[in-house]
Amino acid sequence: MEVIVHDAYEDMCKTAARVVAKALNRKPNAVLGLATGSTPLGLYQELVRMHRDEGLDFSQVTTFNLDEYVGLDRTHPQSYHYFMRENLFKHINIPKQNTYIPSGTTDNYEAFCQWYEQRIKECGGIDLQVLGIGSDGHIAFNEPSSSLGSRTRIKTLAKQTIDDNARFFDSAEEVPIYAITMGVGTILEAREIILLANGEKKADAVAGAVEGPVACMNTASALQLHPRTMFLVDRPAASKLKMLDYYEWVQTKMVNAP
Numbered sequence: 001m002e003v004i005v006h007d008a009y010e011d012m013c014k015t016a017a018r019v020v021a022k023a024l025n026r027k028p029n030a031v032l033g034l035a036t037g038s039t040p041l042g043l044y045q046e047l048v049r050m051h052r053d054e055g056l057d058f059s060q061v062t063t064f065n066l067d068e069y070v071g072l073d074r075t076h077p078q079s080y081h082y083f084m085r086e087n088l089f090k091h092i093n094i095p096k097q098n099t100y101i102p103s104g105t106t107d108n109y110e111a112f113c114q115w116y117e118q119r120i121k122e123c124g125g126i127d128l129q130v131l132g133i134g135s136d137g138h139i140a141f142n143e144p145s146s147s148l149g150s151r152t153r154i155k156t157l158a159k160q161t162i163d164d165n166a167r168f169f170d171s172a173e174e175v176p177i178y179a180i181t182m183g184v185g186t187i188l189e190a191r192e193i194i195l196l197a198n199g200e201k202k203a204d205a206v207a208g209a210v211e212g213p214v215a216c217m218n219t220a221s222a223l224q225l226h227p228r229t230m231f232l233v234d235r236p237a238a239s240k241l242k243m244l245d246y247y248e249w250v251q252t253k254m255v256n257a258p
């Protein structure tokens with residue numbers, strides 16, 4: 001596991017965008033796993049800029065989003081369908097039919113979840129998965145106590161997540177209670193993973209994920225089992241890492257590594 005510490009959020013987003021661009025240069029028809037929330041906004045802005053100014057091409061790319069609120073229609077401003085359209089898809093040349101987001105309004109969630117898992121497999125699996133992390137250590141909406149082998153399914157949100165996400169709604173009462181989310185097991189099958197975290201509010205979650213035991217109480221800790229995961233963090237989010245000096249030392253020495 002690699003931990004790369006950045007002085008500023010913008011730098012962190014630029015590193016993440018470079019990782020995505022590299023994946024697309026290597027494989028123009030790559031399958032990307034995408035996240036929503038405040039954290040990846042800067043990454044999406046940078047990808048939009050790279051598309052506009054440098055011709056970064058999404059014409060053959062396929063994307064699968066991690067999650068969606070149950071009960072929110074795709075036109076709802078807080079739905080992740082809306083988020084992805086406004087913050088990324090409408091600004092790049094990705095074919096709409098190549099963008100998959102779990103449905104928050106299907107009448108058969110079980111069948112939909114199975115179909116979503118199947119569709120990821122049919123598209124060849126996820127080459128690069130982008131993740132954020134909740135202040136409770138969740139990845140996607142895999143709340144504490146989620147099975148580390150879980151697949152796409154309905155989850156009941158934790159109180160912490162409802163409170164954290166209330167800032168996007170008029171009140172905490174308006175935050176949906178359920179979400180449809182890829183499982184931890186689904187995420188671990190991605191070939192490469194980058195997790196982004198910024199701000200002091202994420203420091204405990206990041207420390208638990210990187211240095212804590214692998215435990216369902218911090219589902220991001222399951223990434224310790226993944227062979228190609230990079231944590232891209234800013235200084236406040238890295239502030240509780242015990243081995244911080246070592247991670248920074250590694251970054252200075254990597255260039256000359258045999």
Ligand code: PGA
Nearest residue numbers: 037038039040132133134
């Ligand atoms: P945030 O959410 O980026 O809005 O902090 C992260 C998450 O819950 O995964």
